[in-house]
Amino acid sequence: MGRTPCCDKDNVKRGPWSPEEDAALKSYLESHGTGGNWILLPKKAGLRRCGKSCRLRWLNYLRPDIKHGSFTEEEDSIIFSLYNQMGSRWSVIASHMPGRTDNDVKNYWNTKLKKKLLVLGGKVKNISSEEREPTITNNANFSGIPKTEEPQDPAFSTFQPATLQTLSDVNSGLNAYNQTLRLNPDQLYSPKPLGFSNFGASSRRNFSTTVSLSQEGSSVSDSSSIAGNGYLDQDSWFCMDYGYDKIKTKLKKQLL
DNA sequence: AATCCTCACAACCGCCGGTCA
DNA sequence: ATGACCGGCGGTTGTGAGGAT
Numbered sequence: 001m002g003r004t005p006c007c008d009k010d011n012v013k014r015g016p017w018s019p020e021e022d023a024a025l026k027s028y029l030e031s032h033g034t035g036g037n038w039i040l041l042p043k044k045a046g047l048r049r050c051g052k053s054c055r056l057r058w059l060n061y062l063r064p065d066i067k068h069g070s071f072t073e074e075e076d077s078i079i080f081s082l083y084n085q086m087g088s089r090w091s092v093i094a095s096h097m098p099g100r101t102d103n104d105v106k107n108y109w110n111t112k113l114k115k116k117l118l119v120l121g122g123k124v125k126n127i128s129s130e131e132r133e134p135t136i137t138n139n140a141n142f143s144g145i146p147k148t149e150e151p152q153d154p155a156f157s158t159f160q161p162a163t164l165q166t167l168s169d170v171n172s173g174l175n176a177y178n179q180t181l182r183l184n185p186d187q188l189y190s191p192k193p194l195g196f197s198n199f200g201a202s203s204r205r206n207f208s209t210t211v212s213l214s215q216e217g218s219s220v221s222d223s224s225s226i227a228g229n230g231y232l233d234q235d236s237w238f239c240m241d242y243g244y245d246k247i248k249t250k251l252k253k254q255l256l
Numbered sequence: 257a258a259t260c261c262t263c264a265c266a267a268c269c270g271c272c273g274g275t276c277a
Numbered sequence: 278a279t280g281a282c283c284g285g286c287g288g289t290t291g292t293g294a295g296g297a298t
Contacts (some may be wrong), residue, residue: 014268052268
């Protein structure tokens with residue numbers, strides 16, 4: 001069961017790329033292009049690598065227009081500014097900086113700028129729904145999960161993550177939301193089914209962002225800096241424990 | 257000189273969205 | 278409508294270099 005792997009992991013080389021591999025990949029791409037399929041590319045190029053690995057190597061390192069070297073003050077400002085506006089949408093931020101990749105920007109943020117921000121006493125502001133891009137839903141107004149009313153469907157009121165309190169305890173600095181979750185399946189299947197953390201989460205990756213917060217909980221003391229309304233999205237915690245696919249499967253079954 | 261620690265960044269992992277059969 | 282496949286993305290981990298002890 002589970003997702004089909006993108007390649008045969010037992011028969012592909014992993015780890016750092018050798019100069020020979022780089023040369024082979026570069027040479028192949030320069031003469032043939034990707035052919036519209038990264039998965040088949042390594043075979044054609046004579047490489048024992050996963051297609052995704054080839055793609056990443058090319059995009060993040062071998063591409064001729066990549067800018068290597070340290071970031072400038074101006075680039076720092078751009079990153080701060082864009083992060084403040086949209087959070088950790090590294091690919092979008094990188095698109096504003098010619099020659100920089102999302103991986104570059106992400107690494108730079110994680111290793112340098114985040115610390116710089118702390119040293120400066122700065123704080124990435126919370127992003128209100130009005131300020132956000134339209135694709136990001138408004139956490140503060142998240143209506144899919146009523147906090148106090150009785151659940152619309154009793155079947156969903158008992159579906160509570162067993163480990164929620166544990167997570168809350170582990171991250172004592174975080175005010176994890178730990179009341180019973182009551183899920184409304186109609187809301188969960190709306191076009192934007194699940195809510196989004198206000199801590200700069202992208203519209204696609206909110207669950208992982210929450211996991212990241214939990215791992216760095218000790219460094220977060222002000223819960224209001226995580227979410228505008230003072231606590232993490234209920235659904236984010238929920239999905240962190242149970243996984244998106246499990247929820248989809250369970251809800252589908254119950255809806256049938 | 258050896259060991260430990262920290263840091264930067266390359267690479268991997270797993271997920272989601274889009275596309276197509 | 279459904280499922281498989283692929284590309285793209287963000288979070289996390291692994292690794293090597295360099296500094297500190």
